[in-house]
Amino acid sequence: MREEDEQKRNMIIFFAITMLIMIGYPYIFRDNENTSILQQNVVQTQIDPNLVVLEESQEENNKVETITIDSNRLSGHISTQGALFNDIILKDYKTEYNSNENVSVFDKSGYYVSTSWICSDSSIRMPNKNSHWKSSGTKLTTKIPIILTWDNKQGLLFTKIIKVDENFVFTITDTVKNYGTNTIKLSNSVEIFRQIDNKQQESVGFYSGPIGYFDKKLNEIEYEDIEKKGSIEYSSKGGWFGISDKYWLVSFIPEQNSSYKVSYKYVPSNNNKAYLIKNLYSDVSLEPSVEFSKTQHLFIGAKEIQTLDMYEKKLNIPHFDLVIDFGRLYILTKPLLYSVSYMKNLVGNMGLGILLITLLLKLILLPLANRSYRSMNRMKDIQPKIQELQKRYANDQARLGQAVSELYRKEKLNPIGGCLPMFLQWPILFALYKVLYISIEMRQAPFFGWIHDLSIADPWYILNLGGLIPVSLPGFLQIGIWPLLMGLSMWIQQKMGPAPADPAQGKIMIIMPIMFTFMFAQLPSGLVIYWTFSNLLAILQQYVIKKLDCTNNSKAIKTEVN
Numbered sequence: 269m270r271e272e273d274e275q276k277r278n279m280i281i282f283f284a285i286t287m288l289i290m291i292g293y294p295y296i297f298r299d300n301e302n303t304s305i306l307q308q309n310v311v312q313t314q315i316d317p318n319l320v321v322l323e324e325s326q327e328e329n330n331k332v333e334t335i336t337i338d339s340n341r342l343s344g345h346i347s348t349q350g351a352l353f354n355d356i357i358l359k360d361y362k363t364e365y366n367s368n369e370n371v372s373v374f375d376k377s378g379y380y381v382s383t384s385w386i387c388s389d390s391s392i393r394m395p396n397k398n399s400h401w402k403s404s405g406t407k408l409t410t411k412i413p414i415i416l417t418w419d420n421k422q423g424l425l426f427t428k429i430i431k432v433d434e435n436f437v438f439t440i441t442d443t444v445k446n447y448g449t450n451t452i453k454l455s456n457s458v459e460i461f462r463q464i465d466n467k468q469q470e471s472v473g474f475y476s477g478p479i480g481y482f483d484k485k486l487n488e489i490e491y492e493d494i495e496k497k498g499s500i501e502y503s504s505k506g507g508w509f510g511i512s513d514k515y516w517l518v519s520f521i522p523e524q525n526s527s528y529k530v531s532y533k534y535v536p537s538n539n540n541k542a543y544l545i546k547n548l549y550s551d552v553s554l555e556p557s558v559e560f561s562k563t564q565h566l567f568i569g570a571k572e573i574q575t576l577d578m579y580e581k582k583l584n585i586p587h588f589d590l591v592i593d594f595g596r597l598y599i600l601t602k603p604l605l606y607s608v609s610y611m612k613n614l615v616g617n618m619g620l621g622i623l624l625i626t627l628l629l630k631l632i633l634l635p636l637a638n639r640s641y642r643s644m645n646r647m648k649d650i651q652p653k654i655q656e657l658q659k660r661y662a663n664d665q666a667r668l669g670q671a672v673s674e675l676y677r678k679e680k681l682n683p684i685g686g687c688l689p690m691f692l693q694w695p696i697l698f699a700l701y702k703v704l705y706i707s708i709e710m711r712q713a714p715f716f717g718w719i720h721d722l723s724i725a726d727p728w729y730i731l732n733l734g735g736l737i738p739v740s741l742p743g744f745l746q747i748g749i750w751p752l753l754m755g756l757s758m759w760i761q762q763k764m765g766p767a768p769a770d771p772a773q774g775k776i777m778i779i780m781p782i783m784f785t786f787m788f789a790q791l792p793s794g795l796v797i798y799w800t801f802s803n804l805l806a807i808l809q810q811y812v813i814k815k816l817d818c819t820n821n822s823k824a825i826k827t828e829v830n
Contacts, residue, residue: 332400337408340434341569343370346408350397351416351428353438354380356568358516365712365721373516373568378463378540381518381566383440385426386548387454393420394454401428410434423448423556436569437521437579445559452554456562458520460511460545463537464491474593474706478532478545479519480509486590489532494543500532509545510567512591515708519591520547521565524584570708573605593706600699605707612709618722619715622704622798629696630805641810646681697802701795710794719750722794726750747789750796755785757803764810 335346337356344356354374361371374380385394395401395418404415408430416428427443442456478489482504494500502509505527510519522528528549535542552560565583569575571592580588594601604625611621630637653675661668704710710723718728726748728734731741759781788796 333403333406335403335406335408335414337432339408339410339432341436342432344372346414346430348401348403348416350382350399351395351401352380352382352397353566353568358570361515361570362712365714371516373518378542379461381458381460381520381568383428383442383456383458383564385442385444385454386457387452388551389452392422392424392452392454395420395426408432423450424452435575435579436567437583438566438568439563440566441561441563443559443561444554446554446556449556451556453551454554455551456549458522458547458564460518460520461535461542462511463540463542465540474514476513477511478509478543479512479591480504480530481507481587481590482509482530483507484586486587491541491543494532495534495541498534502530504528504530506586508585508588509547510591511545512571512593514706515571515711517567517569517571517591519567521567521579521583521585521588522547523563524586526562572708573602573609595699595702597695597699597702600696601703604700604703608703608707609709612713617715618709618713618794619719619797622722622794623801625700626798626801627805629700630802630809633696634809637806637809638813641813643681644810645814646679650675650679650681700798704795704798705792710792713794715793715797719793719797722797723792725790726793726796743790744786747785748793748796750793750800751785751789754788754796754800754803755781757800757807758784761803761807761810764807764814 333348335348337344337346341359342356343359346353346355356373358371358373363369363371382397384396387394399418401416401418405412408414410432413429413431416430418426418428420426423446425445425447427445429441429443431439433439444454446452475488477491478494480487480489480502482502487502489500506522506524508519508521509530510517512519526549528547530545530547533544533546535544549562554560567579573589573592576589576591579585589602592605594605607625608618608621611624612618615621615624654672657668657671657675661671711721713722714720715722718734719726725746728748729741729746730749730752731745731747732739762777762781788799
């Protein structure tokens, strides 16, 4: 009785933990795209205390103009006041499904990028956020660059040439000419400044935040670590650095033969957290009648794997593809990401592409799976014999173990024979799971019927008939049709396998499909469709193998009789 009581107590504890997971899962692991760059609620940017603010009387009375950006894939504006990049629009991406509004990377406040100069002599005026630049024109295109000039009236003339290509890269050449009589020591600098709402949700399942590739090593610098330490610094030659989100990237790419330092600083503000990423090159002594230039690239756009790899080769950027969070299975996830992108272009429907990739993987893994399922079927066939041994040796666990081992030897069956091939499949299946979770190809990609965006959870909730019943459901009850099908397929797959030897384990296995249904209800529908289809293929495969084994056994018996 004590053992039964203990089992009941364990089952009650398990049920309690399961319910806590189901209820709390939507709030802990919610993949809300509001964590991305374009949908954060940010307040008006405060002036960076690290920049020197000029008195209005010192600044030239130039008229502030707006430069329009119009390239193949980008639009937006650059103000001649400060020459900041804080208004970039992605022409190929909408904020929401069926929306006419394009994605705004910076959202116009709380987030900007700039290039500038630093001088240790505070008496020498340097261009900053308030500086009014003179512009050569009012429109920046792939064929027409913009030239900005600013004179500090102390012997330094600053020039900024901005070009944009057909995708997501700006080329910025900063030049300073000394027309004065004194030698001046200064250095070129770039910075990325960003404010974040304190209520922002943390990303789950992928990395989002400051990032950099320094001295052949990827560094993911968590916001929390910057806030805790106040400042984190790196020294590098070449590489790249910026801020990465699930789908978008803002990154500076310095000249790869240049050495520099980068600091990631926490800048406290009243209601929001702010972070400053600042790059600083070595000082240059600029003699009279001499000019000095520094050129770097600025990526502002979508994390498309083909585009990233193209820039990696074209600009000689080391491992630029690592801005995508491939996880620890890089060797598997990157080829699979290319496959996902290829399939989407091939069939024109991301959902169908997912099904085709899942089918191809199942075919590749067919020998391993067949071996696993045959072993599982044989285990199920000898379950009555194992149960008989359990009854016979109920009070002698040592003797039971010996008897079961003897049965396995007699039947020439390895109890882990069905598990090992399955374990070999899991890395590939989980790599595909990761790819579908981070792939921009999933974003706003429709499937069929009510699935208009594979990157969000199934919106057709069973309990309110897809919205026909005007009832607002709590998060853990928002269960769509596809998660329900996934849970059902999981349950059928369990029934086709051997029952656990331990009755307590059997009860836990019954709960698993229910628990996974609630968990998968909050995940992107593309992942759920993939997992459901994978389960259905496994069920079909297991059924066919069982039928073939039964047929072969029948033929063998007839042969022996004859």
